[in-house]
Amino acid sequence: MKLDNVKIKNFRNIKDGKFEFTGGLNLIKGNNAQGKTSVLEAIYIFARGRSFRTNKEAEIIAFDSQTADIEIQYEDNERKNLMSVKYDRDGIRKLFKNGIQVRLSSEFLGNFRAVLFTPDHLSLIKNAATDRRLFMDIAMSQTDPKYITRLKRYSILLAERNSLLKSRGADSRESMILFEALAEQMAPIAAAITVKRCLFCDSPTEHIKKYFEKMTDGAEITETEYESCLSADKDVLK
Template identity: 40%
Template sequence: MICKKIRFKDFRNISEADIELCPEVNIFYGNNAEGKTNALEGIYLFAHGKSFRTSSDKDMISFDKDVANCKLYFEDSVRSHDMEIKLIRGSRKICQRNGVVIKKMSDFVGYFRAVLFCPEHLSVIKDGPSERRNFLDSAICQLKPIYLASLQRYNNILNQRNTLLKNYEEDRQSFDRTFDLWSAYLAREAALIARERYEYVKVLDGYVNSFFNDMTLGRESTKMDYSCALTEEEYLQKLTSNVEKEIKAGTTLYGIHKDDIDIYLNGNEARSFCSQGQQRCLALAMKLGEGEISRSVTGEHPVFLFDDIFSELDSKRKEYVTNGIKKCQVIITSCEKEGLERVAGNVIEVTQGKYSRIK
């Protein structure tokens, strides 16, 4: 999978840009706050349907504008494609694929696939469970449209159920009439999501251990588990047996929104025992594993997006990452000028939202 060109109009600090990319390495070079990450964010938007920097679409629209336009041209092994996203202040975004308006995000996400690696991901091992759940959801959504649709339904149902719990004393009638129904709906979606997460982690475990073993020259090993209920009946039993506690708490206490990945390093819990260096190696291995699973499922290498990540890595890890993604298109942001002349690919200088190819 190759991103050929990306166009922006009134996106962040980019008034207008038409950026052509090569199939190998592309580096956006410039000082901080010039707009390097904005381009990466725009490309990521087509893979995930949302930003990795903000939860609000309006934040991506230029300050004095009401509409932002992004258009991506890419090709896979079958044909060329174009995708377009129009962000509208005060309204829902409009998404198109090959000229056809796509109304459901679950029908849009996954046609263009990208793996993002940014400095925040380096702490995924020691961060809270929500970061590891986000990692799983982000990866699986690109591969399974049904997963994204189920995740959206789960979150909507969860909100309804939580509202009933929160308002139990004030609206007992609504609780008695609909609570069991919402619990059954929640259990159904939870079981589907949990099975997909479980299967993904089972495959990811092998890749992560292999990559980590390579990085440490065979000295260390890893293990990953996703322990959870897997059937609808198991989830429903958990939900119905904790109702009194949930009424007191005013929220749903059990479900896939509370799950976590158990990660072990040399038999010990990685979150408690790994050093900063080991933590970074594990995060790298997880991202490389994500790319390999995407390739094995779809038959296409995803595009790798590296946001200022090489400044966070030592020379050995930089070399390992570079060697591990030689067959993939890579788009990198960097503040470092040193070594750019040796890059076998595009170097694009970014200044105040303007993009100029210098190599």
């Protein structure tokens, strides 16, 4: 996957810009507050479906504009692709792939794939497990459509269970039956998500080992392991 260029209009402080990228390493150089991170923010919207800096979409539209537009051209194994997003202050967001509007964000995801790593990502190591889970969820949502469907379904069921707990408590017989019904639906989804996260953590182990060995001249050896209170049976996915 290679990003060819990004066109940005009225996004943050970028009025109208086109940025070209070459294969390999690209550096973005500029003054403070010139818009370097905004360029990355715009690109990453195509991988994640939303900004990595804010949940409020209106914030990314230039102060003096009603709309913001971003467009990327990228190449995957098969062909050149064009994707674009249009934001409107009225809260309307339109997504397009190769000129055709995509209504579901799940269909938008998984096309252009990218991994974001910023100084904030040190929280992956320093902070709580929720940050690590979120990082994995974002990465896997790009490569596995089933994963994001499961994740969404699970969070709906979890919200239902929590609201049931709030409104009735777990005492009555009726509540118990509802709880059990919800738990029955949640369990296989939770198991599949856990297995996927295990596999995800396994996947870079060999690379991490190799590079860490190089960095330390072979003095240190690393292992990575996904720790979960659930024992993961990888057959759940079959």
